[in-house]
Amino acid sequence: MTTKTPPETFAVIGTTPPRVDAGAKVTGAAVYGVDVMRPRMAYGRILRSPHAHARIVRIDTRRAEAMPGVLAVATAADLPAAVDDTANDRYARDATLASERVLYHGHPVCAIAATTPEIAEDALALIDVDYEPLEPVLDVCRAMERDAPILHPDLRTRSLAGMGTTPTNVAEHLRFEIGDPDKAMDAADVVVEREFRTATVHQGYMEPHAATAEWSPEGTLTIWATTQGGFSVRDRVHELLHLPMADIRVVPTEVGGAFGGKNVGYADIVAALLARKANRPVRVVMSREETLLATGPTSGTWMRVAVGARRDGRITAAKAELRFEAGAFPGAPVGSGANCMFAPYDIPNGRIDGYGVVVNKPSTGDYRSPGATQAVFAAEAVLDEVATLLGMDPIAFRLLNCAHDGTARITGGVHEHIGIEQVLEATRDSAHYRAPCPESTGHLRRGRGVALGFWGNWGARSSVTLTVAEDGTVSLLTGSVDITGTRTSLAMQAAETLGLPLEMIAPAMGDTHSTGYSDNSGGSRTTMATGIAVVRAAEDLLARMKERVAAWWGVDASTVTYALGAFTSTTTGDTMSWAEAASHQFETGGAVRGQGDVNVRKWGAAYATHIVDVEVDTETGGVRLLRHTVVQDVGRAIHPGQVASQMQGGTSQGIGWALYEGYAYDAQGRMLNANLLDYKMPTYRDVPTIETILVEVPYPGHPYGIRGVGEAPIVAVPAAIAAAIHDAVGVRPTRLPMDPVQILELLGIIDP
Amino acid sequence: MTERTRVRAIINGEPVEFLCEPRQSLLDCLRDVLGLTGTKCGCNDGNCGSCSVLLDGRLVNSCLVLGVEIEGRSVTTVEGLAQWPGTRIIQQSFVEQDALQCGFCTPGMLIASKALLDHNPHPTEEEIRTWMSGNLCRCTGYERLVCAVQTAADQLAAIEGAE
Numbered sequence: 001m002t003t004k005t006p007p008e009t010f011a012v013i014g015t016t017p018p019r020v021d022a023g024a025k026v027t028g029a030a031v032y033g034v035d036v037m038r039p040r041m042a043y044g045r046i047l048r049s050p051h052a053h054a055r056i057v058r059i060d061t062r063r064a065e066a067m068p069g070v071l072a073v074a075t076a077a078d079l080p081a082a083v084d085d086t087a088n089d090r091y092a093r094d095a096t097l098a099s100e101r102v103l104y105h106g107h108p109v110c111a112i113a114a115t116t117p118e119i120a121e122d123a124l125a126l127i128d129v130d131y132e133p134l135e136p137v138l139d140v141c142r143a144m145e146r147d148a149p150i151l152h153p154d155l156r157t158r159s160l161a162g163m164g165t166t167p168t169n170v171a172e173h174l175r176f177e178i179g180d181p182d183k184a185m186d187a188a189d190v191v192v193e194r195e196f197r198t199a200t201v202h203q204g205y206m207e208p209h210a211a212t213a214e215w216s217p218e219g220t221l222t223i224w225a226t227t228q229g230g231f232s233v234r235d236r237v238h239e240l241l242h243l244p245m246a247d248i249r250v251v252p253t254e255v256g257g258a259f260g261g262k263n264v265g266y267a268d269i270v271a272a273l274l275a276r277k278a279n280r281p282v283r284v285v286m287s288r289e290e291t292l293l294a295t296g297p298t299s300g301t302w303m304r305v306a307v308g309a310r311r312d313g314r315i316t317a318a319k320a321e322l323r324f325e326a327g328a329f330p331g332a333p334v335g336s337g338a339n340c341m342f343a344p345y346d347i348p349n350g351r352i353d354g355y356g357v358v359v360n361k362p363s364t365g366d367y368r369s370p371g372a373t374q375a376v377f378a379a380e381a382v383l384d385e386v387a388t389l390l391g392m393d394p395i396a397f398r399l400l401n402c403a404h405d406g407t408a409r410i411t412g413g414v415h416e417h418i419g420i421e422q423v424l425e426a427t428r429d430s431a432h433y434r435a436p437c438p439e440s441t442g443h444l445r446r447g448r449g450v451a452l453g454f455w456g457n458w459g460a461r462s463s464v465t466l467t468v469a470e471d472g473t474v475s476l477l478t479g480s481v482d483i484t485g486t487r488t489s490l491a492m493q494a495a496e497t498l499g500l501p502l503e504m505i506a507p508a509m510g511d512t513h514s515t516g517y518s519d520n521s522g523g524s525r526t527t528m529a530t531g532i533a534v535v536r537a538a539e540d541l542l543a544r545m546k547e548r549v550a551a552w553w554g555v556d557a558s559t560v561t562y563a564l565g566a567f568t569s570t571t572t573g574d575t576m577s578w579a580e581a582a583s584h585q586f587e588t589g590g591a592v593r594g595q596g597d598v599n600v601r602k603w604g605a606a607y608a609t610h611i612v613d614v615e616v617d618t619e620t621g622g623v624r625l626l627r628h629t630v631v632q633d634v635g636r637a638i639h640p641g642q643v644a645s646q647m648q649g650g651t652s653q654g655i656g657w658a659l660y661e662g663y664a665y666d667a668q669g670r671m672l673n674a675n676l677l678d679y680k681m682p683t684y685r686d687v688p689t690i691e692t693i694l695v696e697v698p699y700p701g702h703p704y705g706i707r708g709v710g711e712a713p714i715v716a717v718p719a720a721i722a723a724a725i726h727d728a729v730g731v732r733p734t735r736l737p738m739d740p741v742q743i744l745e746l747l748g749i750i751d752p
Numbered sequence: 753m754t755e756r757t758r759v760r761a762i763i764n765g766e767p768v769e770f771l772c773e774p775r776q777s778l779l780d781c782l783r784d785v786l787g788l789t790g791t792k793c794g795c796n797d798g799n800c801g802s803c804s805v806l807l808d809g810r811l812v813n814s815c816l817v818l819g820v821e822i823e824g825r826s827v828t829t830v831e832g833l834a835q836w837p838g839t840r841i842i843q844q845s846f847v848e849q850d851a852l853q854c855g856f857c858t859p860g861m862l863i864a865s866k867a868l869l870d871h872n873p874h875p876t877e878e879e880i881r882t883w884m885s886g887n888l889c890r891c892t893g894y895e896r897l898v899c900a901v902q903t904a905a906d907q908l909a910a911i912e913g914a915e
Contacts, residue, residue: 018847025855026843028790028830032856035789117784118773204890206794206802206856256792256856257890288795484853641850645892649853652893676799676888684881684894 012496016641019488033210033226044284045120047110049102052136052360052669064126069119072277091329103328106293113274136360136669143169171330172356176411179349184317188308196378198736199662200300207256208291213271214281220247229520251511260366292674296365299324303378318350327363332356337371341379343454350410369455369711380451380719394450419633419697427609432629449723453715457708458523459600462530463516464537467593472579476507479518480530485642489527497538499564524708533596541594548588604699606712608632610720621740629691635699635707644692647713654717761822764832772819781819790830801887804860811867830859842904851900853891
C-alpha cells in the first residue's frame with residue numbers, strides 16, 4: 001500500500017488501529033441476521049415459482065396447514081390492500097408475494113412458519129399451486145421488440161416526452177445530451193463503434209438474507225435484520241403493512257456482506273406476516289439457492305458505444321445506447337450507468353440513451369457502483385481502441401482528455417473538486433506501470449491493460465449521538481449500519497475532533513428507536529456523511545462540556561477553552577481534565593450528550609484506475625492475472641488499512657465479474673447455476689496480490705476531506721482486464737464474463 | 753416428525769449429548785440444537801467453507817456431515833479456538849493483519865488456517881492459497897488473509913523455536 005499524503009498532521013486520522021468489531025468476529029460471538037434467536041421462535045420458509053412466467057390459477061394451502069407443527073401459511077392475500085393503488089405499490093406487494101402472476105424463476109408465492117426448519121421444509125411440498133405457463137422473455141433486446149411477451153399489462157414507458165400510451169416492457173427511456181454529437185461524430189478523424197453484452201451478476205455476499213420478526217401484544221413490531229439500513233426496512237414495513245412508523249422497531253444486526261444487495265430486504269415482510277399469523281417470533285433465513293434466484297442481482301445489459309476523436313488525440317464526440325435489464329419490476333440502474341460512463345472525460349459533444357427494461361429475471365438491486373461497471377466496460381473498451389488506433393499511450397490519452405474542475409458533463413452539471421489528473425499521474429508514475437510487461441512465451445500470451453472508473457458517491461441523512469460517561473469515556477451511537485468498518489472510522493473521527501485517545505470512544509449501531517433517521521449505508525456515503533454527523537455531535541458535546549465546566553467554575557462559558565483532553569479558563573488560568581469535567585456532569589445539570597443530525601447535499605466523487613497484467617492461454621482460452629494495481633483518489637484515508645482493503649475487495653469482485661460470473665438460464669427461463677459451484681466467484685487461487693495506491697485529494701466539503709471509497713474500485717476492473725487481453729492476443733472481448741469460450745471464439749479456435 | 757437420535761460427542765473439549773433428526777447436518781446441530789452460531793452457513797452444499805469445523809482434527813464442511821455421524825467423535829468450532837494458545841495467535845493475527853471485513857467467512861477461515869498449520873507449520877504462499885481455496889471471502893480479495901496465516905505461522909514457529 002502506498003499513500004500520497006498532503007502535509008497535514010492528525011493524532012488519530014491516518015493511523016491503522018484494529019477494527020472495533022474484530023474481536024467479536026474472530027471468536028464467533030458476532031451476531032448476524034442468520035444468528036438471531038428469540039424465545040418460542042418459529043422458522044419460516046418461502047415457496048417459490050418454478051416458472052419464469054406464469055399465471056397463478058390456484059393456490060391450495062390446506063394440506064400444508066393441516067400438517068402438525070405448521071403454525072402459519074401466508075400468501076399475497078395476507079398483505080393489506082394498498083392505500084393508493086399505484087403501480088409502485090402493486091410492484092412492491094407482488095415482489096413480496098406474487099398475486100396473479102409469477103414473473104421469474106424463484107418468485108415468492110407462499111410462505112410457511114413451523115416449529116422446526118425441517119417441518120417448514122416438508123410443508124412446502126404440501127402446498128398445491130396450479131400455474132398456466134406463459135412465454136418468458138429473458139433477453140433485453142427481445143423484450144424491447146413490439147411483439148415481445150408483456151410482463152406488466154399496465155406498464156408504460158416513462159421518458160422526457162412523458163408517459164407512453166401502449167403496453168411495453170420498456171419502463172424508462174432516459175436521454176442526456178451535450179453539444180452536437182451527430183455533427184461532431186461526422187467530423188471526427190477517427191471513429192470507433194462497438195456493441196457489448198454483460199451477464200446478470202450477483203453481489204455474492206456470504207451471509208444470505210435473513211430477518212426475524214416479533215409482535216408485541218399491543219401490536220407493535222420488532223424486526224432484526226441483516227440490512228444496510230434499519231430505517232429503510234422500517235419505511236417499507238410502514239408502506240406495506242400500514243403500521244405507524246414508531247410502532248416498528250428495526251434492529252440491524254451484524255451484516256455478513258451486502259455490497260448494495262441488502263439495500264432491500266427479501267425476508268423481512270414475509271417474517272412479519274408469518275409472525276403475526278403464528279403469534280410467535282418467526283425467523284426467515286434464505287438459502288444460497290434462494291439468494292441467487294430471488295434477491296436483487298445487477299442488470300444484464302446490451303450496449304452500443306461510439307467515440308470520435310481528432311488525429312491529435314482529443315475526443316470530440318461520444319454516443320451510447322444502454323439497454324439495462326430491470327428484472328421483473330422496473331428499477332434498472334441505467335441512469336447511474338449513464339452518469340458514470342463518460343464522467344472522467346471532457347467530451348464537448350455527447351448523447352446517451354438509456355433504457356430500463358423488464359424481463360423475466362429477478363428484480364435487479366444495487367451492486368457496488370450500480371450500473372457503472374457495465375457502462376464503463378463498454379465506454380473504456382471503445383476509448384482504449386481509439387487510443388490504440390491513434391498510437392497513444394492509454395494514460396497519456398486519458399490525461400489529454402480528462403475532465404477538470406468546471407468541465408461540463410454529458411449528464412448535466414459540472415465537475416467540482418475532482419482528483420482525476422492526480423490519479424492518472426500516480427498511475428503513470430507507479431512501479432507497476434514503469435515496469436515492463438512480462439514477455440509472452442509460446443501459447444502463453446501476456447499483456448497489460450489500463451482503465452479508469454468513476455463513481456459519484458453520496459451524502460444524505462445521518463444521525464449520531466455522543467454521550468459522555470462519568471469516567472470520561474464516550475459512547476457513539478449511530479443510525480448508520482456498519483458494513484465496512486464504519487464503527488472504527490466513525491470512532492476515529494470522534495476521537496480526532498474531541499482530542500481524546502481512540503480507546504475512550506465506544507461506537508455502536510443503534511436501532512430505529514434509539515437513533516435519528518439515517519439513510520442506508522450505501523453509495524459510499526457512511527464514513528463521509530455520517531462522519532460529518534460525528535464531527536457535528538463532537539462539536540456539540542464540546543460546547544456543552546464547556547458550559548458545564550464554566551458552571552462548575554462560576555465563569556462565563558465563552559472564557560473556557562479546550563484542547564487535547566483539558567479545559568482551561570482564560571480568565572483564571574484554572575485547568576480541568578476531560579475526565580474530571582465528565583465526573584461533575586450530574587452536579588452541573590444532568591447527563592451530557594452531543595447530537596449531530598445532517599442531510600448532506602454535496603459530496604466528492606471518486607476515481608480509480610487499474611493496471612492489470614494478464615496471461616492468456618491460447619490453447620485453453622483461460623485468462624490468469626499476473627499483477628494488479630489499483631490507484632484511487634480517496635480524499636483522505638481515515639484508516640488507510642481499511643481503505644486499501646475496500647480497494648482490494650472491490651477489485652476482487654470486479655475480477656469475478658470480468659472473468660467468471662454470470663447467471664445462466666435455459667430457454668424456459670429457469671436459472672441453471674443457482675449455487676456457488678456453478679456460479680463461480682473468485683477464490684484464493686484466482687486473485688493475485690492487489691497493490692493499492694491511495695491518492696489523497698481532500699474533499700473540502702468534509703471537515704477531514706473524506707470522499708467515499710467503497711464503490712469506485714470495482715468500476716474499471718473488467719475494462720482493464722479486457723484491455724490487457726487485447727494487448728496480449730490482439731482481440732477485443734465485448735462480452736462479460738470474458739470466459740474461455742469467448743476468448744477461443746475471438747481467436748478463431750472455436751465457432752461462435 | 754421424524755424420530756430423533758441421541759448423539760454423544762466432544763465439542764470444543766466438552767462432552768455434549770443432544771438429540772437430532774437423522775437428516776440434520778452437523779452444521780444444523782451446532783447452530784440450531786447447540787446454539788453454537790459462530791459456525792456459519794453460506795451455501796449448505798460444500799462450496800463456500802463458511803461452516804468449516806475440525807472433526808477429529810480434520811477439516812470438514814459441517815454442512816456435508818450428518819449430526820448422527822459425530823457420535824463418539826471430537827469437533828472443534830470457532831468458539832473453541834480461544835482455549836488453546838496456538839489458536840489464539842491465529843485469531844490475533846487475523847485482527848492485527850485486518851484480515852476481515854464483514855467477518856462472516858472468518859470462523860471458517862480460522863478453522864481452515866488451524867488445520868493447515870497443524871498439517872504444515874511452514875506453508876508457502878502458494879500452499880496457503882491452495883489449502884484455503886475451499887473457503888470463499890467476498891470482501892477482502894484474500895491478500896490480507898494470506899498475510900494473516902503467514903504471520904501466524906511465523907509467530908507459532910518462533911514460539912516453538914523458543915521452547
